[in-house]
Amino acid sequence: MIKPLTSAILLALASFSTQAAEFVLTDAATGRDVGNWQVSSKSLGIDAATPFSIEKRRLHGGKQEGVDILVVNNGVMEITLVPTRGMGIYQVKSGDLRLGWDSPVKEIVNPAFIDLESRNGLGWLDGFNEMMVRCGYEWTGHPGVDENGQLLSLHGRVQNTPASSVKVIIDDQAPHRIRILGEVSERTFKKAELVTATELSVEPGSNRFELHDALTNRADYVDEYQIIYHSNFGTPILEAGAKFVTAASEISPFNDYARKGLHSWQTYLAPTKDFDEMVFNLKPKGDAEGNTLAVLHNQAGNAGVAVGYNIQQLPVLTLWKNTDTKQQGYVTGIEPGTSYAYNTKYQRPLGLVPKIQPGETKHFDLSYTLLRNADETTTALSQVAKLQGSDPVREVKQPQVDLSKK
């Protein structure tokens, strides 16, 4: 049963076919934005098994002045996207469970207030507080001067690029899948024409959502690209005795400091003064199609998250263990990527700076599943075990890059 739409909804309504309702919230091509906006299964007249709602809201105060957030509530999870920050995911809440973390950075920072090249390329840290940050696509990794003399700032520019367009599509038919489409453009004359069509897709009532990103090189010249899906989790999942489990052929420390944590890479400490961060480089294993899974769960094994991705798209995995104090940001990162977190110049010799041809599109598909109890956690772990097979993860003590060499 479809009820008449209210005028507020109609403002953004681009098309309402027999297949799906499509709402254009932002569109740089026409220069338009709907402003604060919301829609719900009820306002759409959808008699849904699980009621859902989507709300766009403009934030104010401090450095978040003018930032738009988009909150998708699918009845199970409340997912907060940030169109102004490259369609990043601020957090996901589901009852007591939460995907996300408590960064010292409290505001959702408008990129207008960020200078990525400040502090020798660490300006990105002024805004880092999301659950999922895209680090790319022109480059990724630690800041440093590249071979051509250009400073590559930490983790690229896409997360500090406001989305050029934002659309919401809701299927007419049950289960009324919700899709949030956001286009993020990295366009610089003579330097880059990398356009990413991001998609977050979720069904009402589900404990899982998916990302389907398509990066296209719109230039007539081949270009390098890099991407890390920097996925960050703190309390309540991360705690003393929390565990990280994934299928991999090999793990090695990012640098000398991480060597001492190599043997205990799967477990986590409580918030620990002076821990700083330990980073590990993994070579993940997938199934025949390349699909793989990484699981983080709490000490009791009854709450966690499973991150799915494809190693043909994202062949390496960075594990970031930042179990420093709570105030400092107690968090771990599960980071599938084309590349590790080294500066680009170190990754070319590793073969981890891929190229994208003119007009070519690269796809990145990820899923995030809330593990809400022991059953769901056990199921996810058994999937990982199956992917791992009988060979254990090989621990390599030597970092892949000698950072003492400039």
Add this chain to the structure above:
Amino acid sequence: MIKPLTSAILLALASFSTQAAEFVLTDAATGRDVGNWQVSSKSLGIDAATPFSIEKRRLHGGKQEGVDILVVNNGVMEITLVPTRGMGIYQVKSGDLRLGWDSPVKEIVNPAFIDLESRNGLGWLDGFNEMMVRCGYEWTGHPGVDENGQLLSLHGRVQNTPASSVKVIIDDQAPHRIRILGEVSERTFKKAELVTATELSVEPGSNRFELHDALTNRADYVDEYQIIYHSNFGTPILEAGAKFVTAASEISPFNDYARKGLHSWQTYLAPTKDFDEMVFNLKPKGDAEGNTLAVLHNQAGNAGVAVGYNIQQLPVLTLWKNTDTKQQGYVTGIEPGTSYAYNTKYQRPLGLVPKIQPGETKHFDLSYTLLRNADETTTALSQVAKLQGSDPVREVKQPQVDLSKK
């Protein structure tokens, strides 16, 4: 016949004398802005031979969030100005004809999102897509560290400076000339007090508009200044066999790469992979008052543009041939200036970094004329021929600057 004004118009109406109606759209001195706004010959009750309209509109989406454009439709041309970007001209449309180009940069970028010093001073490229960009006035040219150790970013700061005030003035009397006044300030404590009163002037029904800019040094100290009027044209005028014709005493290549294109400097290639850009430095010739003309026309010679300027104000001309592929930005620049496109430190020895005394005002007057048919094109070319006289343009093979020297 003057009809009563509507309340929307009255909001901005500053004065309505027997000579002209003046509308203040933006005024930093009082902190005010009218927001979206429009006026037309009809709304003003003017029984014009050619109806006209002017509209101010705020853009949204991506990096153009908060950008104001001002669209002047004089019945023949639709001229889009960008107050937020230094009163630059985004494009001019007239039926099938268009002054402008298709940059890989699609949005009209808010300077809040631009870091001019990024990429070693190439941040300006993040927003470059206009038909007419003022490159100045503190400095112009390619990025580089100046003699005092300061990085001069590409083409100065004025184009990424929002206009402090915007006024529209419409003559009461026929032909009801429309003038758009925008003040753009480059003010930095102890560094610069360069204020430019820009003016775009156009008559309803005309195929020509003029710029009358007045740069004043408000400081008590002499200062250097530089300006290039970077005027850029792509399709439909630019095409294989399009031609550039101007009166000049001499042409030389900007660098070694441009040497090979010296003999064919007047003609254009189709979009050409790996062409990149060739730049030529011209010494233009003017009439007794210094007025000169540069013409670009299509292959058939029935569509083009004539750029008029004064060589006493703008003594040199840069010709920028960027006939690379369409995606890369197929465009040519006709760039009258005080200076060539070299970094400032290279131009001082050439005598192309002029000074402006305390309180002094420098004037820059340019005109842009649409050439809509063979007759108008032929007329413009004959004007150029007359300026050129019997002496041909001398082709000098040696670049004026040896860029291999640091």
Add this chain to the structure above:
Amino acid sequence: MIKPLTSAILLALASFSTQAAEFVLTDAATGRDVGNWQVSSKSLGIDAATPFSIEKRRLHGGKQEGVDILVVNNGVMEITLVPTRGMGIYQVKSGDLRLGWDSPVKEIVNPAFIDLESRNGLGWLDGFNEMMVRCGYEWTGHPGVDENGQLLSLHGRVQNTPASSVKVIIDDQAPHRIRILGEVSERTFKKAELVTATELSVEPGSNRFELHDALTNRADYVDEYQIIYHSNFGTPILEAGAKFVTAASEISPFNDYARKGLHSWQTYLAPTKDFDEMVFNLKPKGDAEGNTLAVLHNQAGNAGVAVGYNIQQLPVLTLWKNTDTKQQGYVTGIEPGTSYAYNTKYQRPLGLVPKIQPGETKHFDLSYTLLRNADETTTALSQVAKLQGSDPVREVKQPQVDLSKK
């Protein structure tokens, strides 16, 4: 007598106890801002001896687009605060008297348009025009590369940080003290968690206002901090023959250029071409509680300002004499601080880069008193004389730092 509040006021009203009315104008934690807003003794139904009003207004035009100002009129003074610029004080007006100056920078610049690291760390100069600028708290002083290789830009970041929250509190009881609370956060992952609760406090009818700032290190690690309260005064107080009087044990020139002005440190020249700036470093003397006073008055001694602070909080004083031409910015700075204006690396050996422990709060209390006539001026001068006692200020010819050493 309390009259019913209007709806406009109620929008921001957070609580209205028997003690005080509190209005939340901006709050990043909830993402809210009231927009343009005002309140007055009349609208509050307060039958005040001196009527007062407070107005928040958003500015437009040029680089001040989106800047919020907050104007407090206590019946004697009109104090203009700038929440968007770190709760700085733009100016204070009281009849013909004014605290503030005429900077070449005319707009109240939105930090979104400022790149602090531009011009080798001088970007701060693009926005410098306030009467009171907080220079800190991560660092202060002249730009330069610190020992760890990071460029420290001029005078830190706090002034170019929009306030995260803004509150107005008005006491119910006479004298109905008005307090403006603004929180300004310097938060960067792994780098800083310095949060400053600023407070401006003023009574209706008073010629004096106070600052009570509380800087808290929210991190779990000890951090350095520095602060200078850069308080700037031009005409009408500053003029030829104006005088600066304060209690100090010692004064020394900042650099070699200031040596020649050492003997005349207490008096001012008329606007003087090529004067540039002379800076002096003072070691102030306080009373038993550390309270001290610095007085600037005009030639006639019947108009001025007294700046009170505490030398246990702010142990040193910079005197900035910028008596260059009017256009250049004719101004003097009275700058109590933890530190002088040297780059941080030079101040560590001087013991002027203090530390703040995890969770520790540092308090900074200052007062600004308008001296409106000879009596008030004489009273302030006698307070300084009492603090000075019989020992004169010792003049040390040698700068404390040898700037010729890198």
